[in-house]
Amino acid sequence: MNTNYFTRKHSEEFELPISQTGGVSNSRRSGSSSRDWGRPSSDSDDGCALLVNSTAGAASYESLDIESHKAEKGGSGKQFTMGAVLVGRMRRVWQVLSERSRIGLWSLGLVLGKLAAEVVYYYAGIMPSEFYRVLGERDQGAFGPLLARCVGVVALAGMSKAGLEYASGMLGVAMRRELTRYTHSRYLQGGRLYAVVSGGRIDNPDQRIAQDVERLARSAAEVLTEVLIAPLLIGYYTVKCWMISGVFGPLAIYGYFVVGAIATRWAMAPIMRQVYRQEQAEGDFRFAQVRVREFAEAIAFYGGEATERKQADVALEQVVKAQQRVVGRQLGLGLVTQVFAYLGSTVSYVVIGIPIFMGIYDDKSGTELSSLISLSAFVSIYLVFRFSSVIEQSKRLADVGGYVTRIVQLWEELDVLDAEPQSEPDAGIAGQISAVDMTVATPTGKRLVVGLSLRVKQGQSLLITGPNGAGKTSLLRTLCGLWRPLQGTVQMRRDEVFFLPQTPYLPHGSLREQISYPGVWAGKHRKCSDAQAVQLLQLVGLEQAARRMGGSLDMQRSALEWQQRLSPGEQQRLAVARVLFWQPTFAALDESTSALDAAGEAAVYGALVAAGITLVSVSHHAGAAEFHQRRLALDGQGGCTLW
Numbered sequence: 001m002n003t004n005y006f007t008r009k010h011s012e013e014f015e016l017p018i019s020q021t022g023g024v025s026n027s028r029r030s031g032s033s034s035r036d037w038g039r040p041s042s043d044s045d046d047g048c049a050l051l052v053n054s055t056a057g058a059a060s061y062e063s064l065d066i067e068s069h070k071a072e073k074g075g076s077g078k079q080f081t082m083g084a085v086l087v088g089r090m091r092r093v094w095q096v097l098s099e100r101s102r103i104g105l106w107s108l109g110l111v112l113g114k115l116a117a118e119v120v121y122y123y124a125g126i127m128p129s130e131f132y133r134v135l136g137e138r139d140q141g142a143f144g145p146l147l148a149r150c151v152g153v154v155a156l157a158g159m160s161k162a163g164l165e166y167a168s169g170m171l172g173v174a175m176r177r178e179l180t181r182y183t184h185s186r187y188l189q190g191g192r193l194y195a196v197v198s199g200g201r202i203d204n205p206d207q208r209i210a211q212d213v214e215r216l217a218r219s220a221a222e223v224l225t226e227v228l229i230a231p232l233l234i235g236y237y238t239v240k241c242w243m244i245s246g247v248f249g250p251l252a253i254y255g256y257f258v259v260g261a262i263a264t265r266w267a268m269a270p271i272m273r274q275v276y277r278q279e280q281a282e283g284d285f286r287f288a289q290v291r292v293r294e295f296a297e298a299i300a301f302y303g304g305e306a307t308e309r310k311q312a313d314v315a316l317e318q319v320v321k322a323q324q325r326v327v328g329r330q331l332g333l334g335l336v337t338q339v340f341a342y343l344g345s346t347v348s349y350v351v352i353g354i355p356i357f358m359g360i361y362d363d364k365s366g367t368e369l370s371s372l373i374s375l376s377a378f379v380s381i382y383l384v385f386r387f388s389s390v391i392e393q394s395k396r397l398a399d400v401g402g403y404v405t406r407i408v409q410l411w412e413e414l415d416v417l418d419a420e421p422q423s424e425p426d427a428g429i430a431g432q433i434s435a436v437d438m439t440v441a442t443p444t445g446k447r448l449v450v451g452l453s454l455r456v457k458q459g460q461s462l463l464i465t466g467p468n469g470a471g472k473t474s475l476l477r478t479l480c481g482l483w484r485p486l487q488g489t490v491q492m493r494r495d496e497v498f499f500l501p502q503t504p505y506l507p508h509g510s511l512r513e514q515i516s517y518p519g520v521w522a523g524k525h526r527k528c529s530d531a532q533a534v535q536l537l538q539l540v541g542l543e544q545a546a547r548r549m550g551g552s553l554d555m556q557r558s559a560l561e562w563q564q565r566l567s568p569g570e571q572q573r574l575a576v577a578r579v580l581f582w583q584p585t586f587a588a589l590d591e592s593t594s595a596l597d598a599a600g601e602a603a604v605y606g607a608l609v610a611a612g613i614t615l616v617s618v619s620h621h622a623g624a625a626e627f628h629q630r631r632l633a634l635d636g637q638g639g640c641t642l643w
């Protein structure tokens, strides 16, 4: 939530437009500035007027637009590159992970386990060379113990491999948990969720959190162990190779690796971009599926399945095309990595061939030479294998790069929001909501209410009316701090205003939790007692519905169940019970009783007023007027009348 939308001002700084007795209509006064609008009259200190200085308004909006553009560049503008930006983003992911000790422990355990396993693999690898020797020398006495050793080593190697897979899986899970928790802690706090979702600069944030993080964690856990262990093993096998084949062996293999690395780098670049796009298409596809599920009833009534199928197929095609592009780009990389891996065994024969043809092993017998060739082949093939494994990780690294980009982009967007100056949570004067010279506009820049000044004092409930699309909800959002005014200022105390949208929000939970949602409000943790719950349910006329649902206050139900088992009117009543529970100074009701019958609406408004809650309501129902002292009528042209 962009709480910086408020400018701190004291009430004495207000220069309010005239509000004559009986109200004032909008008056355009070309040529004068908002400061020329005169002083508040003695009996009324607020009013409503159209902004006159439209040039200033336009200039102000321009600057807002540029700001948001800058934010976009800073936030998600930098995308899927292989260069410094990606390295920086990967480092950031690592920082987040390394701050969590469990990740460090798992990684360390995995590296140690992998090293131990490598020792076992080494002994398994030199077995053929020993068999060559024992069989070549027809040493029957040594054959039995060698066979037993071989079975033991192979069993150990199998166990090591299975154990490592387990540890790598657990590391992936731990990484996922930490990355997701970190993202939650930044995304689900202080209005960030709304700002990201309504800002629209980050596609499918839910998919980034639910899917991309999981894929990143899984791939990264596998890549990580390979990459961490590679220098140790490469060093060890380089020395071994040197000892067997002299300096030419390692040199030949290192040269071979450099060529392979360059070819891989070249083949890898396009994949990351495609992985990023595939993830984006996956997110859109999933969103389409969720929407169809959410509106299943409406689609069934309309018989709209055929249209939905067409749209779902279109979304599927996007995913499939993106996936095909990824698979296509992987062909080139696969070719490079496979050729590199298979050519590796040939290189190993070159490595042993050089000292043999140079006559270095001329003194060896046939059996000794066979054993040496076998040992050398193992050592150099293993060295090549280590290099090719590093190169093969690049294939996974391309995926990791795509996932990292999507996740860190979301963090960067949150950084941008964090960097915006924040208003104090208690900005404003207790017991009033006020706006001065305020222009309300949609995020797309459409001006809905221009130059409005008003003050809602405690005990003076305000009813906002106007035709559809006039901007009533937008005005309420601005007064409650969800949107920033395009011009002018809004002052209110966030801990005084409780907002109820037209569509009630009933999350997973018990009836008690529904009443006391969000559980913490205005710095207070509160839980509804049994007696309170019964009283509130009576006040909003929900006793029967509660009985119908089993009468238990603590039975957990899914969000879908709440949606299905309570009618829209009953859901709205339950939401009103929440307001009565929290007893805020102000309740902002955005058509929150639109689904109630007339008697029910009167009863809940009566209960709210009796509880001493000042209402700022949007309603199309004539009956609502008697519960409000003041009225603001929007004309749909940017103007309004207050009386």
Ligand SMILES: Nc1ncnc2c1ncn2[C@@H]1O[C@H](COP(=O)(O)OP(=O)(O)OP(=O)(O)O)[C@@H](O)[C@H]1O
Pocket: 198, 442, 443, 444, 446, 448, 466, 467, 468, 469, 470, 471, 472, 473, 474, 475
């Ligand atoms: N997030 C948004 N982005 C772009 N335009 C928006 C957004 N929210 C609202 N609008 C536009 O602003 C205008 C006013 O919408 P708003 O919901 O405030 O009207 P309203 O008076 O509450 O309408 P109704 O009586 O139908 O509820 C509409 O044209 C709407 O399309």
